[in-house]
Amino acid sequence: xxxxxxxxxxxxxxxxxxxxxxxxxxxxxxxxxxxxxxxxxxxxxxxxxxxxxxxxxxxxxxxxxxxxxxxxxxxxxxxxxxxxxxxxxxxxxxxxxxxxxxxxxxxxxxxxxxxxxxxxxxxxxxxxxxxxxxxxxxxxxxxxxxxxxxxxxxxxxxxxxxxxxxxxxxxxxxxxxxxxxxxxxxxxxxxxxxxxxxxxxxxxxxxxxxxxxxxxxxxxxxxxxxxxxxxxxxxxxxxxxxxxxxxxxxxxxxxxxxxxxxxxxxxxxxxxxxxxxxxxxxxxxxx
Numbered sequence: 001x002x003x004x005x006x007x008x009x010x011x012x013x014x015x016x017x018x019x020x021x022x023x024x025x026x027x028x029x030x031x032x033x034x035x036x037x038x039x040x041x042x043x044x045x046x047x048x049x050x051x052x053x054x055x056x057x058x059x060x061x062x063x064x065x066x067x068x069x070x071x072x073x074x075x076x077x078x079x080x081x082x083x084x085x086x087x088x089x090x091x092x093x094x095x096x097x098x099x100x101x102x103x104x105x106x107x108x109x110x111x112x113x114x115x116x117x118x119x120x121x122x123x124x125x126x127x128x129x130x131x132x133x134x135x136x137x138x139x140x141x142x143x144x145x146x147x148x149x150x151x152x153x154x155x156x157x158x159x160x161x162x163x164x165x166x167x168x169x170x171x172x173x174x175x176x177x178x179x180x181x182x183x184x185x186x187x188x189x190x191x192x193x194x195x196x197x198x199x200x201x202x203x204x205x206x207x208x209x210x211x212x213x214x215x216x217x218x219x220x221x222x223x224x225x226x227x228x229x230x231x232x233x234x235x236x237x238x239x240x241x242x243x244x245x246x247x248x249x250x251x252x253x254x255x256x257x258x259x260x261x262x263x264x265x266x267x268x269x270x271x272x273x274x275x276x277x278x279x280x281x282x283x284x285x286x287x
Contacts, residue, residue: 003132003195006069006077011058011084018058021051056089066131068094078131096131103146104204110154112172113161117209120157120172122183124149125200126191133195141194149201152186162208172206179203 025047032044061067061082069076069091079085080098087093102125112118126145128134134141157172160179164171170178180202187198 001075001132001136003078003130006079006087008079008081008085008087011060011086014054014058014086015084018051018055021047021054025051053089054086057086057091058084059087059093060084061095064098066096066098068096068131068135070094075132075136094135096128096134098128098131100125100127100199102126103149105146105150105153107205108150108154108157109209110157112157113159116162117211118157118162118172119205119207119209120153120203121205122149122153123200123202123204124187124198126187126196126198128195129197130195133193138194141196144194145191145196148190149187152183152190156183156186162206172203176203 025044028044028047032038059067061079063082065080065082067079067085069079069087071088071091076091079087102123104123105121107119107121109117109119124145128141138144156179159182160170160172160175162172164174172179180200183201183203184198187201191198
C-alpha cells in the first residue's frame with residue numbers, strides 16, 4: 001500500500017452554495033407556509049437534500065496534515081491541499097498528522113552485552129511520510145511506533161557493553177553517536193512498513209540497575225586507580241632512566257650496580273609514593 005495523490009475541490013465556493021441553498025429553502029418554506037400550499041412545502045425538500053449532500057462532502061485539512069480517502073473500504077487517494085476542501089460525501093476521510101513528533105521511552109531494564117542489568121531510555125523523533133501506509137498497514141500507527149521503539153531499544157542495548165573494556169570497542173557509555181546511529185537504523189527497519197520516518201534517536205538515560213550500581217562504581221574506581229598508577233609508574237621509570245643517563249653522561253658520580261639498584265629503588269619510592277618522602281642526608285661518607 002503506497003500513498004497516491006487525489007484531487008479535491010475548493011471548499012469555500014461549495015460552502016457559499018450551501019448557504020445560498022439554505023436561504024432559498026427557508027424562503028420557499030415560509031412562502032409555502034404562508035400561502036398554505038402543500039406542494040410548495042414539498043419543493044423545499046429538493047434544496048434541503050442538495051444542501052445536505054454538499055455539506056456532507058466538506059472537510060478541513062490543516063498545514064502538515066493529510067486526509068486519506070476511501071470508498072466502501074477501497075483506498076481512493078490522499079489529499080494534502082490545505083484549507084476547506086470538498087470531495088464525494090460517500091468518501092470516508094481519515095486525517096493523519098504529518099508534523100514532527102517526539103517522545104521519550106520509559107526506563108527499560110535490560111541486560112547489556114556482558115550480562116549486567118542496566119536502565120536505559122531514549123528520545124525518538126519521528127514523523128509520518130506515507131499516510132496510506134500509516135492508516136492501512138497497521139491498526140494504530142502511534143501505538144506501533146511506541147512499542148517498536150521499545151523493542152528496538154532493547155535489542156540495541158543487548159548488542160553493546162556498558163563500558164569500554166578494550167581499545168576500539170564500542171560501548172553504550174563512550175560511543176553515543178555510533179549507538180544512536182545503530183538505534184535509528186533498527187527503528188527505520190521496523191517502522192518503514194507503517195510509513196514512518198525516524199529523524200533522530202538518542203539515549204536520554206543510561207545507568208546500571210540499582211542492585212549492582214554500587215559494585216560497578218567500585219569497579220570503575222578500581223579501574224581508574226589502576227590506570228592512574230600505570231601512568232605514574234611509566235613516567236617514574238622514564239625519569240629514573242633519564243637521571244641515570246645524565247649522571248653517567250656528565251660523569252658526576254660513578255655508581256656500581258648495587259648502588260644503581262639502590263638509587264633506582266629510592267627514586268621509584270619518591271616518584272610513585274602517595275605521600276611526600278622525608279630525605280635523609282648522609283654527611284659522613286660518599287655513601
